[in-house]
Amino acid sequence: MTPDLLKLPHYREQSPEVAARFERLRKRPIVMEVRALTKRFSTPRGEVTALDAVSFSVHRREFMCVIGASGCGKSTLARLLAGLETPTSGEALLDGRPVRGPGPDRGMVFQGYTLFPWLTVKGNVMFGPRMSGRSGPAAEQDARQWIDLVGLSRFENAYPHQLSGGMKQRVAIARALANRPRVLLMDEPFGALDAQTRSQMQHYLLQIWKNVDVTIVFITHDLDEAVYLADRILVLDPHPGRVREVVEVPVPRPRSPDQFLTPPFLSVRRHLDTLIHPPSEKQAQRDLPIVRLTEVGDDVE
Amino acid sequence: MRSILSGWFKVREDLPPGRRTLLTVLSFLIPIGLWCFVSYTPWIWHPEIKLQISAEREGVTTVYVAGDRLSREFFPEFVAAVRAENDTIRAARDSGSVADTSARSARRRNLKILRQLAPVGLAHGWMTRDSSTDDAAIYRLWRDLATGARVATRPALTAENLEIVRDNWAILERHSPTFAYGQLPTEPLLKLVPQGVPANPVYLPAPHEVLAAGWHDFTHQPEDGSPSMGDRVATSIRIIFLGFVISCAVGVPLGILCGTFDTFSRLFEPFIDFFRYLPAPTFSTLLVAIFLAHDAPKIALVFVGTFFQMVLVVAKTTRLLDRSLLEAAQTLGARPRQLISRVVVPGILPDLYNDLRILLGWAWTWLVIAELIGVKTGLTEFIETQGRFRNFDRVFPVIILIGIIGFTTDQILAWLRGVFFPWTGHGGPASRAVARGLVWLPSTIIESARDRAEAMHNRASSP
Numbered sequence: 001m002t003p004d005l006l007k008l009p010h011y012r013e014q015s016p017e018v019a020a021r022f023e024r025l026r027k028r029p030i031v032m033e034v035r036a037l038t039k040r041f042s043t044p045r046g047e048v049t050a051l052d053a054v055s056f057s058v059h060r061r062e063f064m065c066v067i068g069a070s071g072c073g074k075s076t077l078a079r080l081l082a083g084l085e086t087p088t089s090g091e092a093l094l095d096g097r098p099v100r101g102p103g104p105d106r107g108m109v110f111q112g113y114t115l116f117p118w119l120t121v122k123g124n125v126m127f128g129p130r131m132s133g134r135s136g137p138a139a140e141q142d143a144r145q146w147i148d149l150v151g152l153s154r155f156e157n158a159y160p161h162q163l164s165g166g167m168k169q170r171v172a173i174a175r176a177l178a179n180r181p182r183v184l185l186m187d188e189p190f191g192a193l194d195a196q197t198r199s200q201m202q203h204y205l206l207q208i209w210k211n212v213d214v215t216i217v218f219i220t221h222d223l224d225e226a227v228y229l230a231d232r233i234l235v236l237d238p239h240p241g242r243v244r245e246v247v248e249v250p251v252p253r254p255r256s257p258d259q260f261l262t263p264p265f266l267s268v269r270r271h272l273d274t275l276i277h278p279p280s281e282k283q284a285q286r287d288l289p290i291v292r293l294t295e296v297g298d299d300v301e
Numbered sequence: 302m303r304s305i306l307s308g309w310f311k312v313r314e315d316l317p318p319g320r321r322t323l324l325t326v327l328s329f330l331i332p333i334g335l336w337c338f339v340s341y342t343p344w345i346w347h348p349e350i351k352l353q354i355s356a357e358r359e360g361v362t363t364v365y366v367a368g369d370r371l372s373r374e375f376f377p378e379f380v381a382a383v384r385a386e387n388d389t390i391r392a393a394r395d396s397g398s399v400a401d402t403s404a405r406s407a408r409r410r411n412l413k414i415l416r417q418l419a420p421v422g423l424a425h426g427w428m429t430r431d432s433s434t435d436d437a438a439i440y441r442l443w444r445d446l447a448t449g450a451r452v453a454t455r456p457a458l459t460a461e462n463l464e465i466v467r468d469n470w471a472i473l474e475r476h477s478p479t480f481a482y483g484q485l486p487t488e489p490l491l492k493l494v495p496q497g498v499p500a501n502p503v504y505l506p507a508p509h510e511v512l513a514a515g516w517h518d519f520t521h522q523p524e525d526g527s528p529s530m531g532d533r534v535a536t537s538i539r540i541i542f543l544g545f546v547i548s549c550a551v552g553v554p555l556g557i558l559c560g561t562f563d564t565f566s567r568l569f570e571p572f573i574d575f576f577r578y579l580p581a582p583t584f585s586t587l588l589v590a591i592f593l594a595h596d597a598p599k600i601a602l603v604f605v606g607t608f609f610q611m612v613l614v615v616a617k618t619t620r621l622l623d624r625s626l627l628e629a630a631q632t633l634g635a636r637p638r639q640l641i642s643r644v645v646v647p648g649i650l651p652d653l654y655n656d657l658r659i660l661l662g663w664a665w666t667w668l669v670i671a672e673l674i675g676v677k678t679g680l681t682e683f684i685e686t687q688g689r690f691r692n693f694d695r696v697f698p699v700i701i702l703i704g705i706i707g708f709t710t711d712q713i714l715a716w717l718r719g720v721f722f723p724w725t726g727h728g729g730p731a732s733r734a735v736a737r738g739l740v741w742l743p744s745t746i747i748e749s750a751r752d753r754a755e756a757m758h759n760r761a762s763s764p
């Protein structure tokens with residue numbers, strides 16, 4: 001990528017439709033507001049600042065992606081928003097109310113498979129409603145709808161161990177959505193899937209998001225995934241985790257995999273690349289001090 | 302050769318099903334085969350001689366009777382001593398010198414010689430144990446063996462002994478054709494030379510002896526009024542069951558609490574960890590003092606033996622539950638109480654079930670000690686008593702029975718695991734089918750009850 005092979009537009013350039021869309025988005029009410037959120041862990045080797053004064057806001061029905069190098073505090077951020085961790089300082093507000101502990105208004109899909117192995121697909125999806133005392137035929141009917149939505153009607157009585165990785169994550173999404181959360185937090189949910197399943201899942205997720213009134217905060221380290229899915233991308237700097245930039249994605253909706261090679265996609269993709277992998281780091285990567293270990297006279301490059 | 306072996310020894314790879322079954326069968330057949338081999342091959346081991354015909358020696362107070370075991374080294378000495386006595390008698394007869402003993406003691410001595418054949422009569426069923434001192438019958442036996450009317454096969458008399466039988470009978474017949482104590486000759490008869498077969502020590506009875514003794518003990522009501530084997534099994538199982546169930550009823554909830562809440566863990570586990578090192582049997586007298594006689598102290602001992610271990614094991618299993626399941630449940634709105642009843646308990650059940658299976662195996666160990674405290678009861682009392690009489694052929698069947706009960710219980714429980722926990726993916730189609738049938742009704746009832754309780758709880762807590 002060193003020589004600029006393509007003349008690309010600036011990533012901030014937006015077509016009129018895209019600009020109008022962002023205009024409308026900004027007018028929508030704020031669902032999740034994060035104010036100077038800081039999280040420090042005390043470890044045997046001293047204090048680790050995972051997140052340092054992170055502030056941003058997410059509008060209703062927005063699809064926000066969070067990217068950053070590994071260890072820059074993405075998971076910590078998701079867990080803070082979910083209420084699974086308490087912040088050292090700062091706060092997260094959901095519809096203006098501060099987050100205190102986990103609750104059904106913030107659904108979460110984890111990277112690892114966290115389906116309850118003793119429950120069938122239907123049982124898993126009905127878990128949330130059951131916790132709030134909803135059961136019976138109506139709740140069951142509801143659960144079926146969510147299972148339909150993720151396309152697993154044929155598997156409603158299967159146990160998790162009978163499902164593939166992609167199917168498990170679809171159930172996890174249905175399970176989170178069945179609670180009708182305001183925000184769906186997703187922490188690298190497709191990280192463990194193979195490339196093909198992953199792109200299929202991205203496609204499913206966009207369809208689900210289109211049909212369900214839910215705001216999504218999606219954490220990933222895959223830049224293409226972020227650009228493909230997001231309205232806006234929150235870029236985190238590592239050590240300590242700070243907001244580097246919030247990037248508006250100039251790629252028009254509806255999205256499709258064909259857009260991967262369009263100028264807006266490539267421009268924002270390249271910008272993210274320079275944010276995450278600064279040029280200095282790239283140089284260091286190129287010149288590994290490796291001794292030549294092969295003696296066969298066939299130079300591969 | 303190497304390729305044949307390497308097929309059986311692949312690092313961390315499963316064997317094909319056929320070979321697995323073969324090895325499973327072999328794992329039982331090999332020990333049994335070894336036992337048979339050692340028992341039925343006379344030149345393997347067999348360090349002793351089991352007497353079939355014994356003799357008393359002059360001037361020696363140690364008396365061996367048929368059934369006694371002598372060492373292989375001593376037996377020839379014993380035989381030689383008896384032969385020497387016979388030789389002396391023959392020499393006296395030849396020289397015509399008369400032994401200088403009173404008629405009474407001579408008759409008593411000869412009667413003892415007659416009775417040497419009693420074990421042979423018993424072994425053939427010609428006499429019963431009650432009539433084994435029936436001298437008239439023994440007298441007839443001497444006659445029949447001498448005339449060839451009866452032929453002994455168990456054991457077959459040696460040519461030497463047969464000669465002696467004929468010799469003696471010739472003298473006896475001259476005095477009286479039937480038994481009469483006063484008519485017994487006073488001239489010394491020849492003693493039968495001891496006969497025996499190579500045998501293993503008394504603590505290793507042969508398989509057929511064990512089988513026969515077991516068959517007898519398991520099918521016959523004992524005559525001395527002691528409980529039948531069935532009653533003993535019932536007693537033992539009742540003690541182990543009650544002890545274990547009480548242990549579970551307290552230990553499992555406590556273990557789950559310790560594994561769930563650090564407070565409980567820090568409060569209970571250190572002491573329990575200490576207490577489990579106190580050997581349960583040391584409490585036996587204390588338990589008898591507290592719970593008095595009968596089964597209570599025995600049940601308490603099984604409890605003490607399993608409880609402390611159980612709390613720690615269950616707590617550990619609970620802690621091994623994937624945390625992310627708890628977090629997922631929390632993000633789905635589960636409150637602490639629901640976390641326990643809806644996530645922790647169902648999540649650990651399969652592992653808990655396995656833990657309890659292992660602990661139940663331990664409970665059998667404690668049972669054996671428990672049955673020995675206070676008034677001895679159950680299977681262990683039988684083992685104790687018979688062992689003291691060195692009736693090991695009657696001891697082994699009971700030990701094996703305990704093994705079989707424990708092993709089959711465990712195998713059944715292992716199979717049922719697939720029935721109870723179909724989501725673990727173990728168990729074949731059969732157990733899955735049974736699972737659906739068995740689990741459907743109770744689980745439906747429990748589920749709806751729980752849902753109802755939660756709905757009521759929510760209605761109560763929301764304004």
Ligand SMILES: Nc1ncnc2c1ncn2[C@@H]1O[C@H](COP(=O)(O)OP(=O)(O)O)[C@@H](O)[C@H]1O
Binds near residue numbers: 042043077
């Ligand atoms: N429970 C914890 N205790 C101590 N340090 C933690 C804990 N969780 C995360 N961290 C630290 O916080 C930083 C951010 O972690 P994380 O949020 O998992 O990063 P990411 O998800 O972006 O890879 C890392 O340096 C990690 O070591």
Ligand SMILES: [Mg+2]
Binds near residue numbers: 188
């Ligand atoms: Mg992470």
